[in-house]
Amino acid sequence: MTSFTTDTETVLRPTTGDGDHDRFAHYVKKDEILPSTIEGTPVKALCGKVWIPSRDPNNFGVCPTCKEIYEGLQPGDD
Ligand SMILES: [Zn+2]
Numbered sequence: 001m002t003s004f005t006t007d008t009e010t011v012l013r014p015t016t017g018d019g020d021h022d023r024f025a026h027y028v029k030k031d032e033i034l035p036s037t038i039e040g041t042p043v044k045a046l047c048g049k050v051w052i053p054s055r056d057p058n059n060f061g062v063c064p065t066c067k068e069i070y071e072g073l074q075p076g077d078d
Helices: 030-039 064-073
Strands: 008-012 025-029
Touching: 025 030, 025 064
Parallel strands: none
Antiparallel strands: 008 025
16 A cells, blocks of 8 residues: 555745755645645645645646656556
């Protein structure tokens, strides 16, 4: 049994004016996003990053670590 599921959603890290280098979209489990959006509590991305997410229309690159982990969770198709 794995504790991970594929029920994830990409959430953007908010910009804080500290430069562009750390702006990535991270994957976060959906069941962590809901309480976060209601209560403003931090979420933990698949890569381990913890922050308070905010929806942002800008299109950031996907965090490479999250992407690797997320793709590893997908059922093999070939
Ligand atoms: Zn990440």
